[in-house]
Amino acid sequence: MHILLIEDDDRVADYVAKGLREAGHSVDRSGDGREGLIQASTETYDAIVLDRMLPSVDGMKILHTIRATGDMTPVLILSALGDADERVKGLRAGSDDYLAKPFSIAELVARVEILGRRGPAPVEPTTYRVGDLEIDRLGHMVRRGGRKVELTAREFRILEYLARNAGRVVTRSMLLEAVWDYHFDPQTNVVDQHVSKLRQKIDRDHDRPLIHTVRGTGYVLRAD
C-alpha cells in the first residue's frame, strides 16, 4: 500500500514509517501541515496517517479540506487527546479511525491495513470462505468442513469481523470496537476469553487451526 504519513514529531514519524515499511508498505512523509495537505491532494494514496496537532495547519483542518474536495482516501488520526469524546469528534469530522498516543506500532499497522483494504466502496459478500470454513452472513450460519458449527450471536460477530479481514491482523481493541456496541476499556483481557471460546468451537477437532494468535497484538483468521 502507498501511505502518506503527516506527523511533525520526527521520532514518532520514524517509528511509524519504519513499522509500515517493515510491513511491506511504501511511505511518504511530511512533517508540516501545509506541505502534507499539498501532497495529499496531488498524489493518490491508499491511506493517510494524520497527526491531530501539526504546525501551520491543524490536522482536523487538513481532514476537512481533504473531505471537502470529495477525496475519500481512508484517514487514520493520531492524537494525544485520547478521550472518548475527542475520538467521537475525530470520527465525526470524517476520519475513518482514531488512535490515541501512545500506541503500539502493531496496533497502528493492523488498523492502517484494514483501512487501506476497505477502498472507496466496500462491497461485502454474503458469504465468507476461509479454508474449509464457510460463513453465511444472511443465514447466520457457520460450517466448517461441511459440518454446522453452533455459535452465539456475539461469537458470530467476532468471526464475521475476523473473516472480513481474513489474512490481516485484528487487534483486541479493534475487535472490541467492532463487535461490542459500547466504547469502553475492559479491565482484563475479556476479549481473549471470547475469542478462545470461539476458537474452541471452530478449531476443535480440526488439525489445521484457522484462528491464530499474534503475540502481543491480536488475532488473524488465516487458512494457510
Added chain:
Amino acid sequence: MRILQSLSFRLALIYVALFGLSVAALLAFYFWISVRAPLEAVQTRVQGEADAYARVYILDGADALVRGLEARAVRLDDRMPFHAFLDPEGRVLSSNLPSWPAYAGRRWLWLEADIYADGDETDHEAIVLDRRFDDGARLLIGRDVEDIDDLREQLVAAAWWMLAGTMLLGVVGGALMSRAIGRRIETINRAARTVIAGDLSGRVVTRGSGDDFDRLGETLNLMLARIEELVESVRRVSDSVAHELRTPLMRMLVGLEELAEEKDEDRRRQLAEEAIEEARRLHRLFDALLRIARIESGRHRARTEPVALDRLVADAVEFHQPEADARGRRLHLGTVDAGTVSGDPDLLFQAVSNLIDNAVKYTPSGGEIIVSVEGEGQQIRLSVCDDGIGIPAAERSRVTQRFFRGEGTSGIPGAGLGLSLTSAVAALHQARLEFPDRDRGTRADMIFPRQTGLAS
C-alpha cells in the same frame, strides 16, 4: 478620608439628608398651619375693616370715621384693634399707635404697638394696613398679632436647632454605624486575607449573635471548609498518584538498567518486553486517572440518551461470561426489571463492567455472581452481588478512593481505580453507589432516580 469611602457612612449621610429634608418639610407645614394661615385670616379681617372705614370716610367724612375708630378702639375683643387717622395735612385726628413710618405706598406694615392695661405697658406686634385716600388723608388699620408673631419666632428658632440637631445626630450616628459595620466587615476581610495568604484554615470570627453578619460569616466559613476539604482531597489524590506511579516506574527503571548491562539475547528481549508491559500499565493508569478526573469535574462531554438498564446488564453479563466461566465463577442475571435512565451508555457499561470485574476477581472459584435490575418506586436499583471475600465495614467508605485497595486483596491484580470510576459515573448520573451490609460477599448497588437527566 477613609470614612468618606465607606459605603455605610455614605448611606448614613444620604439618610441624614433625606431625614433633614423631611424634618424641614414637616416644620414648613407646621409653620403654615400655625403661623401663615392665622396671619392670613387676620389680614383678611383687617382688609375688610379698612374697606368698611374707607367707605365711612368717603361717604360720611372725617368726623364719622374718627367716631367709628374711637368706638372700635375700645372694643377689646379677641385681637386688640389699632388705628391711626391723619388728615390731608398730616395732623393726627385719632390714633392708638405710638408711631408709624412715613407713607410708602399702600402696604402691610408690622408695627410696634403699646397696650396699657392696669397701668402696665406691654409691647405688642401688630399687622397694619396703610392706605391713603385721594385727598391725602391717611388711614392705618391693624390688629394685634403678638401671639402669632411669638409662635413664628419660636418656630424659626426651633427649626434651626432641630435641623442642626438632626444633622449632627445623623452624622455622628452614621459615623458610629459605619465604624461598627466596618469592624464586622474587617473580620471577614481578615479571614479572606488569611486564606489568600495560603492558610486555608482561616475562618471568619463570628459573635454568636445570629445577626446578618454572623449568618454571612457562617456561610463563608462553610464555603471555606468545603474549599479546604476539596483542596485537601486534591492534594491526597495527587500525593497518592505520585506514590502509585513510582512503583511501576521503578520496576521499569530496574528492568531497563538490567537490559543495558545484559549480554544474553533472549534475556534482553524478555527484559525489553517487560519494560514495554510496564509502560503500557502506566499508560492505562494515566488514562484511567484522566478519565475519572474528567468525569468528576464534568469536563467529560457525556452523550445523553435513554439507556435501557435491563439490556445494559444483559450485555455486560454476556461480555464477562467467558471470563467468569474460564475462572469457574457462576455469573448470571437475577431479577431484571425493565428500567430506563437517561445517560451515557458507554460510561454506564464501563461502570457495571467494573463492578462485575471486581466480583469475578474477589470471588473464589465456584462462587456465584448475580447481576440484577429492580424497579423500586421512584428509583431503579442495579446490583452486583457475589459471595466472595466481601468488603470489611471499616473499608466501605474508602473503596471509591483512588488507588485504595482493601486488606486481603494483595496478590489480586488491580490498581484500585475501578470503583473510583464507577463512583464518578454514578455521581454523573445522579445515582448513589452503595455497599449494603451482607453476611458474606459483597453487594454493590447503583441506585438511579427514575427518569432524570445528566448533571451537566
